[in-house]
Amino acid sequence: MADTKSLDREYIVPTYKRYDVNIVRGSGALLYDETGKEYVDMGAGIATNSFGACDPVWVAAVEEQLGKIQHASNLYYTDPCAKLAELLCEKTGMKKVFFCNSGAEANECAIKTARKWAAENKGEEYFTVVTMKNSFHGRTLATLAATGQDVFHKDFLPVTPGFAYAEPEDIDGLRSVFEDQKCAAVLLETVQGEGGVRPLSTEYLKAVSALCEEYNVLLMIDEVQTGNGRCGYFCSYMEHAIEPDVVTTAKGLGGGLPVGAVLFSEKTAGVLTPGTHGSTFGGNPVCCAGAVSIVSRIDGDFLASVRAKSKKIFDTLSDKPGIKGVYGRGLLVGVEVEGEPAAFINKCIEKGVLVLGAKGRVRLAPPLNIPDELLDRALAVITKIAAGEEI
Numbered sequence: 193m194a195d196t197k198s199l200d201r202e203y204i205v206p207t208y209k210r211y212d213v214n215i216v217r218g219s220g221a222l223l224y225d226e227t228g229k230e231y232v233d234m235g236a237g238i239a240t241n242s243f244g245a246c247d248p249v250w251v252a253a254v255e256e257q258l259g260k261i262q263h264a265s266n267l268y269y270t271d272p273c274a275k276l277a278e279l280l281c282e283k284t285g286m287k288k289v290f291f292c293n294s295g296a297e298a299n300e301c302a303i304k305t306a307r308k309w310a311a312e313n314k315g316e317e318y319f320t321v322v323t324m325k326n327s328f329h330g331r332t333l334a335t336l337a338a339t340g341q342d343v344f345h346k347d348f349l350p351v352t353p354g355f356a357y358a359e360p361e362d363i364d365g366l367r368s369v370f371e372d373q374k375c376a377a378v379l380l381e382t383v384q385g386e387g388g389v390r391p392l393s394t395e396y397l398k399a400v401s402a403l404c405e406e407y408n409v410l411l412m413i414d415e416v417q418t419g420n421g422r423c424g425y426f427c428s429y430m431e432h433a434i435e436p437d438v439v440t441t442a443k444g445l446g447g448g449l450p451v452g453a454v455l456f457s458e459k460t461a462g463v464l465t466p467g468t469h470g471s472t473f474g475g476n477p478v479c480c481a482g483a484v485s486i487v488s489r490i491d492g493d494f495l496a497s498v499r500a501k502s503k504k505i506f507d508t509l510s511d512k513p514g515i516k517g518v519y520g521r522g523l524l525v526g527v528e529v530e531g532e533p534a535a536f537i538n539k540c541i542e543k544g545v546l547v548l549g550a551k552g553r554v555r556l557a558p559p560l561n562i563p564d565e566l567l568d569r570a571l572a573v574i575t576k577i578a579a580g581e582e583i
């Protein structure tokens with residue numbers, strides 16, 4: 193029988209450049225390939241396995257729900273879906289939730305909400321959603337258009353109309369867009385994750401929030417990568433004390449199962465009405481049961497521990513030989529290394545540490561509960577590789 197790597201290469205369209213690793217199992221922040229080689233997981237399935245691999249509390253919650261009912265459809269009520277919505281509203285102060293299956297779908301829903309809200313409150317011509325240059329919002333046609341990077345648009349023209357782009361940190365530039373175009377909403381990431389882990393400043397985010405107020409434009413925050421404790425706050429925008437009208441999230445929410453959510457403030461809670469949006473699998477009880485077990489554990493103490501682990505990363509890597517800069521928030525960190533990031537990442541993998549890339553930087557996004565000794569082990573490997581030392 194052909195091995196997994198050959199089957200994959202023969203039968204799966206090559207949209208992903210996979211590393212030469214076949215992950216067969218994991219436990220917490222340790223992953224294993226088919227040869228039994230052990231890796232410290234500094235990627236968490238791209239900021240998704242919030243409590244690591246096969247976290248026992250999460251497994252128990254998912255298994256319990258699997259034994260009850262795996263799917264019921266949105267024609268009926270189900271316990272985990274309602275419970276998760278309540279938890280998300282309690283943690284954020286938002287008022288209502290729509291469930292979907294991915295980050296792109298959450299952003300699609302936000303964009304539809306912006307258009308409907310603006311049509312009803314400002315006029316149908318106010319449909320433009322402003323996003324940031326260097327942003328990433330997904331790969332569906334509308335979220336591709338929302339993504340402010342030409343490289344993602346180029347083979348799929350024409351891009352969906354109704355988007356304008358602003359330079360991050362340039363508030364006058366955003367004001368000009370609001371003056372020149374009829375805008376419904378701004379959609380932004382507080383830390384541009386796929387764009388190289390580039391945080392926006394509190395000053396800028398506060399200014400955007402005030403400008404949205406001034407022009408009656410919705411403020412929509414994409415917390416797909418940054419949310420659910422990843423940046424040391426339940427949602428990353430909370431660090432900046434701004435109050436969005438719409439928040440989208442996915443990735444870490446399900447702890448490794450596909451679930452996305454859109455959170456609505458008082459102002460936007462009434463926009464989507466029966467028949468205006470939907471999703472067959474959205475709010476799936478198994479995914480929501482897993483998500484409840486994740487979200488319910490992200491409390492103040494837990495977030496403080498995320499921030500402490502983040503400090504350890506910054507303290508250990510900053511100003512070290514071969515490391516040009518360390519950026520990010522919480523456990524979403526971008527490391528600028530000397531030389532090619534791709535070669536650096538492969539070297540880390542060879543030495544048993546799985547790290548990610550993000551636009552010219554090495555990205556670290558370990559499970560939020562990674563034990564300190566494993567974090568130390570991974571950071572020692574990263575530091576030595578950066579310094580060109582033998583391991």
Ligand SMILES: Cc1ncc(COP(=O)(O)O)c(C=O)c1O
Binds near residue numbers: 294297299331
């Ligand atoms: C900020 C942000 N938004 C949206 C997405 C798209 O999410 P998904 O791949 O679940 O559709 C991503 C994925 O990396 C993301 O980082």
